[in-house]
Amino acid sequence: MKLLLVEDDKTLGETICDLLESESYEVIWVQNGEEALDITYVSNFDLLLLDVNVPFLNGFELLSSLRDSGDNTPAIFLTALVDIESLKKGFAVGADDYIRKPFDPTELIVRINVAIEKSFSSHSKEVRFSNLLYNIQKEVFYLNGSKLKLTNYEFIILNALIKDAGKVVKKEDILHLLSVDEEASESGLRVHISKLKKLDIKIENIRGIGYRLNEE
Amino acid sequence: MKNKNNSISRFFWIYFSSVFILIVSSGIFYFFEQKSALEKEEYSSILLYAKMQQYTGNTFYDKLFSFELKSKYKPWYEKNVMHKDGQFFVYEAPTQDPTQFLIIKKTTNVFEKNRITLMINIFIVVISLLVVFMFISLFLARESIRPLNDMIQNLDDFIKNLVHDLNTPATSILLNAQLLQTKKGKNDDKRIARIESSTKEILSLYKNLSVLLNEHKFELIQQDISPIIKNIIESFKDQHTNIEFKFISEDECFLKIDKQALEQILNNLISNACKYKAKENSFVHVHLENRQLIIKDNGLGMQYPEKVFERLYSEHTKGHGIGMYIVQKLTEAMNIRIQFNSKKDVGTEVILILEV
Numbered sequence: 001m002k003l004l005l006v007e008d009d010k011t012l013g014e015t016i017c018d019l020l021e022s023e024s025y026e027v028i029w030v031q032n033g034e035e036a037l038d039i040t041y042v043s044n045f046d047l048l049l050l051d052v053n054v055p056f057l058n059g060f061e062l063l064s065s066l067r068d069s070g071d072n073t074p075a076i077f078l079t080a081l082v083d084i085e086s087l088k089k090g091f092a093v094g095a096d097d098y099i100r101k102p103f104d105p106t107e108l109i110v111r112i113n114v115a116i117e118k119s120f121s122s123h124s125k126e127v128r129f130s131n132l133l134y135n136i137q138k139e140v141f142y143l144n145g146s147k148l149k150l151t152n153y154e155f156i157i158l159n160a161l162i163k164d165a166g167k168v169v170k171k172e173d174i175l176h177l178l179s180v181d182e183e184a185s186e187s188g189l190r191v192h193i194s195k196l197k198k199l200d201i202k203i204e205n206i207r208g209i210g211y212r213l214n215e216e
Numbered sequence: 217m218k219n220k221n222n223s224i225s226r227f228f229w230i231y232f233s234s235v236f237i238l239i240v241s242s243g244i245f246y247f248f249e250q251k252s253a254l255e256k257e258e259y260s261s262i263l264l265y266a267k268m269q270q271y272t273g274n275t276f277y278d279k280l281f282s283f284e285l286k287s288k289y290k291p292w293y294e295k296n297v298m299h300k301d302g303q304f305f306v307y308e309a310p311t312q313d314p315t316q317f318l319i320i321k322k323t324t325n326v327f328e329k330n331r332i333t334l335m336i337n338i339f340i341v342v343i344s345l346l347v348v349f350m351f352i353s354l355f356l357a358r359e360s361i362r363p364l365n366d367m368i369q370n371l372d373d374f375i376k377n378l379v380h381d382l383n384t385p386a387t388s389i390l391l392n393a394q395l396l397q398t399k400k401g402k403n404d405d406k407r408i409a410r411i412e413s414s415t416k417e418i419l420s421l422y423k424n425l426s427v428l429l430n431e432h433k434f435e436l437i438q439q440d441i442s443p444i445i446k447n448i449i450e451s452f453k454d455q456h457t458n459i460e461f462k463f464i465s466e467d468e469c470f471l472k473i474d475k476q477a478l479e480q481i482l483n484n485l486i487s488n489a490c491k492y493k494a495k496e497n498s499f500v501h502v503h504l505e506n507r508q509l510i511i512k513d514n515g516l517g518m519q520y521p522e523k524v525f526e527r528l529y530s531e532h533t534k535g536h537g538i539g540m541y542i543v544q545k546l547t548e549a550m551n552i553r554i555q556f557n558s559k560k561d562v563g564t565e566v567i568l569i570l571e572v
Contacts, residue, residue, distance in 0.1 A: 009388070010456070011388045011410045012384055012391075012414075014406070014410060015391045018392075018395060018403055018406070019395055022395065022398070022400040080380040081380070101384065101387040102386050102390050105394050105395070
């Protein structure tokens with residue numbers, strides 16, 4: 001699980017990294033809003049942890065511009081701002097949760113997990129769709145009970161499809177996720193999809209639009 | 217907000233009620249003054265009428281008046297007074313014949329009409345004056361609490377920022393302490409170091425606040441300030457690895473100075489330079505030459521550098537406006553002159569002239 005932490009205080013930033021890494025999350029930590037924006041263009045994250053008072057581009061502006069560009073990565077504000085107006089603003093710009101400092105480390109972990117699960121429209125550690133099962137924590141897919149061995153690209157594609165299972169996921173959105181790792185082309189995507197189909201995963205090609213994960 | 221409205225309404229009622237008493241009482245006095253003038257007018261018109269009757273041999277006619285001759289004994293000491301009798305003013309005028317009196321009656325209709333008009337006019341003037349003064353009172357009430365209100369607003373922001381500044385190190389201490397307890401990972405030394413650095417942060421805030429409350433006691437001792445400066449820069453170097461620090465100094469610089477106060481001045485100045493650093497290639501250069509200490513950065517700078525020493529003035533969301541105020545207080549106490557040059561988006565240069 002890969003998280004982006006935006007926190008300008010060096011000591012607290014290191015501490016939160018330490019905390020999350022000891023819970024086996026992968027954490028990328030940046031100290032200002034602009035760096036955060038830059039890194040979200042080149043990497044995908046499972047969750048964003050944002051402080052509000054960070055230099056150059058504050059947390060609210062950062063999340064707002066991410067949401068405007070269509071980035072729906074779940075986001076949690078970690079902030080010392082305790083007033084209701086800030087809380088309102090946080091949710092208005094598209095936050096999924098809002099944690100006030102100081103917080104309990106366990107609470108942070110719980111809230112992170114819940115936010116990630118919700119991004120899969122799930123209320124537990126697992127997402128089940130038809131004969132497919134995805135363990136969010138372990139980041140592993142199971143088909144009919146047996147573990148799937150997927151390449152990195154196949155994993156990203158299937159991950160995107162199961163987040164919106166039963167709905168059409170746009171080709172461009174998947175390509176956007178993939179372009180991070182390779183010069184993605186539509187034909188390349190088609191190759192990956194057909195490999196997944198061969199594994200007996202019910203993916204339907206919606207011509208000209210995208211793909212949909214179907215029930216059996 | 218509620219307190220603010222309370223004080224406005226209190227000020228308002230104080231202003232307004234005193235003006236109310238003044239206006240209403242002058243209205244009443246004016247009314248009685250004018251009323252007696254009206255009565256005098258009536259009296260003189262009756263006197264005039266009596267004269268006319270005398271001259272004309274009781275043949276003069278006026279529709280407002282009536283008269284009759286009466287023989288009546290009237291003692292000498294009884295004055296001729298006009299009095300009101302029901303709907304008439306009555307006056308007993310002497311005639312040529314000492315046994316006879318002319319009883320003159322004048323209807324009070326005109327007088328009553330004038331009296332009521334007077335009353336209405338005064339009432340209208342009083343009410344309109346009250347309305348005008350009501351607005352003036354409201355304006356004055358608002359104006360009089362405005363400076364107080366601004367101060368409360370500033371203090372509010374200050375406390376908010378202070379809470380924020382305490383919150384971050386407190387969170388970090390709490391998290392590190394809990395991480396130490398879980399014994400997960402092998403970063404215990406780092407965790408302890410982080411607790412220490414967060415505690416130092418809180419301590420520096422505490423020191424600033426105690427200077428703000430005049431609790432610092434100065435101990436001026438002759439000493440070399442160069443190593444003190446060097447130590448402080450070193451501690452900032454550890455905290456801010458992405459800023460280039462440079463310290464250029466003569467070998468020794470002995471001054472009679474309070475070490476703690478100097479440390480605090482430098483801490484505040486350098487932490488500002490770090491807090492408001494440039495996006496890229498940021499530097500903080502410190503020169504100690506010819507009894508001048510120069511701290512220069514290429515950071516965000518200030519738009520209104522003339523306001524830098526104002527208490528609670530801050531141009532950035534991260535500042536609380538006490539650091540530079542304290543720098544000024546401490547330098548003043550040690551007779552250090554301070555020059556502040558800053559330009560927005562270019563950088564800041566602070567010169568301390570150490571001719572103590």
